[in-house]
Amino acid sequence: MSDSQETTSSQTLYEKIGGEAAVNAAVDIFYRKVLADYRINRFFDNSDMEKQAAKQKAFLTMAFGGPNNYSGQDMRNAHAHLVKMGLNASHFDAVMEHLGATLTELNVPQELIAQAAAIAESTRNDVLGK
Amino acid sequence: MRSITIGESTFSCQPDETVLETLLRENVQVPNGCRQGLCQACMMRSLDNSPPVLAQVGLKDTLQKQNYFLACVCHPEQDMTVALPNRQGASIEAVVIKKQLLTPDIVQLVLEYQSPFNFFAGQFVNLKRPDGLTRSYSIANIPQHENILEFHIRRLPNGQFSSWVYDELELGAQLTISEAQGSCHYLPGRAEQPLMLVGTGSGLAPLYGIIADALAQEHSGPIHLFHGSRDLNGLYFIDEMHELAEKFDNFHYTPCLSGEDIESDHIQGRAHDIALSSTETLNGWRVFLCGHPEMVNQTKRMAFMKGASIGDIYADAFHVIQAEK
Numbered sequence: 001m002s003d004s005q006e007t008t009s010s011q012t013l014y015e016k017i018g019g020e021a022a023v024n025a026a027v028d029i030f031y032r033k034v035l036a037d038y039r040i041n042r043f044f045d046n047s048d049m050e051k052q053a054a055k056q057k058a059f060l061t062m063a064f065g066g067p068n069n070y071s072g073q074d075m076r077n078a079h080a081h082l083v084k085m086g087l088n089a090s091h092f093d094a095v096m097e098h099l100g101a102t103l104t105e106l107n108v109p110q111e112l113i114a115q116a117a118a119i120a121e122s123t124r125n126d127v128l129g130k
Numbered sequence: 131m132r133s134i135t136i137g138e139s140t141f142s143c144q145p146d147e148t149v150l151e152t153l154l155r156e157n158v159q160v161p162n163g164c165r166q167g168l169c170q171a172c173m174m175r176s177l178d179n180s181p182p183v184l185a186q187v188g189l190k191d192t193l194q195k196q197n198y199f200l201a202c203v204c205h206p207e208q209d210m211t212v213a214l215p216n217r218q219g220a221s222i223e224a225v226v227i228k229k230q231l232l233t234p235d236i237v238q239l240v241l242e243y244q245s246p247f248n249f250f251a252g253q254f255v256n257l258k259r260p261d262g263l264t265r266s267y268s269i270a271n272i273p274q275h276e277n278i279l280e281f282h283i284r285r286l287p288n289g290q291f292s293s294w295v296y297d298e299l300e301l302g303a304q305l306t307i308s309e310a311q312g313s314c315h316y317l318p319g320r321a322e323q324p325l326m327l328v329g330t331g332s333g334l335a336p337l338y339g340i341i342a343d344a345l346a347q348e349h350s351g352p353i354h355l356f357h358g359s360r361d362l363n364g365l366y367f368i369d370e371m372h373e374l375a376e377k378f379d380n381f382h383y384t385p386c387l388s389g390e391d392i393e394s395d396h397i398q399g400r401a402h403d404i405a406l407s408s409t410e411t412l413n414g415w416r417v418f419l420c421g422h423p424e425m426v427n428q429t430k431r432m433a434f435m436k437g438a439s440i441g442d443i444y445a446d447a448f449h450v451i452q453a454e455k
Contacts, residue, residue, distance in 0.1 A: 020187075027440075031434075035434070036435065049434065050190065051170065054169050055169060058164050058166075058168040058169055068166060068168075069166050
C-alpha cells in the first residue's frame with residue numbers, strides 16, 4: 001500500500017525514505033540484526049519466520065511513517081506476552097539500535113533516521129506495558 | 131456489487147468493503163490482525179479467479195501463484211469464491227498401482243487418479259484410508275500425462291498409517307487424497323539462481339519432485355542437493371541421483387550420513403551442516419528444506435543469517451503425529 005499518501009509539495013517521511021521498497025530492503029537486514037543479538041533474540045524466536053518477518057515489516061512501515069492502523073492498545077496487547085517473559089527498556093533500546101543501524105546501512109540520511117526513531121520511540125510505553 | 135462465496139454461503143460485498151469486512155459483518159470467523167495487508171493473519175485463497183494483485187503484495191511467490199490473498203486489503207474486482215487456508219475440502223479417489231521398498235525403512239507408493247487434479251511437485255496431500263485415518267505425505271513427481279502421484283513413506287515405529295501401508299495396503303486398493311497443499315515448490319523465473327536443497331530421510335520426496343520440476347523448466351543455475359540420514363536405511367535413490375548428476379551438468383548431489391562408524395563412501399556429517407559450510411554466502415540463493423522439523427527450522431534460520439532472503443527460503447517440516455496410546 002504505497003499509493004494512499006497524498007502527493008504535495010512536501011513529501012511524507014515514508015516517501016522520503018523510499019516507501020514500500022525501502023521497507024522491503026530493510027526487513028531482512030533488520031531481522032538478521034535482531035536474530036543475531038543475544039540480548040533480544042529470544043523474544044523473536046519463532047519457528048514461523050515468515051510471520052515474524054511480516055511483523056517486522058509492519059513495525060518498519062510504522063516507524064517509516066507509513067500507513068498503519070496500530071493503536072496504543074494493539075501495541076500493548078501484542079507485546080503483553082513478551083513483557084511477561086521479561087521484556088524491558090534495555091531490550092527496547094537494543095531494537096532502536098538495530099533500527100538506526102539498518103537505516104544507516106541503507107544510506108538513509110541521518111535527519112530521516114532521527115524522525116523514524118522518534119516514531120518508534122513513541123511506542124515505548126505501550127510496548128513495555130507501562 | 132460483487133458477491134463472495136465461502137462454503138455454502140454467498141454474501142454481497144458492499145462498495146468500498148474488503149472481503150474481510152464483508153465476512154466479519156456476516157459473522158464468518160476469519161483470523162485477522164493488522165488489517166492493512168502486513169501481518170498475513172487473514173490469508174485466504176481464491177478458488178475460482180485470480181485475486182486482485184494488490185491483495186497479494188508481500189505474500190510468498192508460491193502462495194501468490196496458488197491464488198492466496200490477504201482478505202483485509204482485498205477489494206474484489208469480480209465475484210469470488212474463497213476459502214480459509216487448507217479448508218477447501220475437495221478430495222478425489224486414487225488407486226494404488228505400485229508399491230516398492232526403496233530401503234527397509236522407506237516404501238515408494240504410486241497412486242493413479244481419474245478426476246482432474248492440480249499440484250506442484252513438492253506439495254503435499256492428505257492420504258485417507260477407508261476408516262478415515264489420515265496422514266500428510268509429499269508428492270515426489272511432477273505433473274505428467276499419466277495422472278499419477280508418487281510418495282515415499284517412511285515406516286515409523288508405532289506409525290499407524292505407515293505400518294498399514296507397509297503391511298496391508300495392496301495394489302488396486304483405493305485411497306482418498308485431499309487437494310494439494312503447501313508452498314514449498316519450484317516456480318519458473320530467475321532460472322540462473324543457485325538452488326540449495328537439503329532433506330533428511332523421506333524429505334527427499336518433495337525435493338526429488340522440485341529438482342525434476344526445476345530441470346524440466348530448464349533451470350540453468352547450479353542445483354545442489356544434500357540428502358542426509360543417520361544410517362544407510364534412510365538414504366535412497368542414490369543411483370538415480372548420481373545418474374541425474376551425470377546427465378545434467380548443473381545438478382550436484384551429496385549424500386550425507388550423520389551416524390557414527392558407518393562403513394560407506396558417503397560424506398560423514400549432518401546434511402544441513404555440510405550444505406551450509408559448502409558456500410561462503412547464500413545471498414541470492416533459493417533454498418528448499420524438507421524433513422525433520424528441528425533440522426528444517428534450524429536450517430531455515432541459519433540460511434537466513436547466511437544471506438538468503440526470507441522470501442527465497444521454502445520449507446516443509448515433517449511433523450510426526452504421535453500414535454494414540
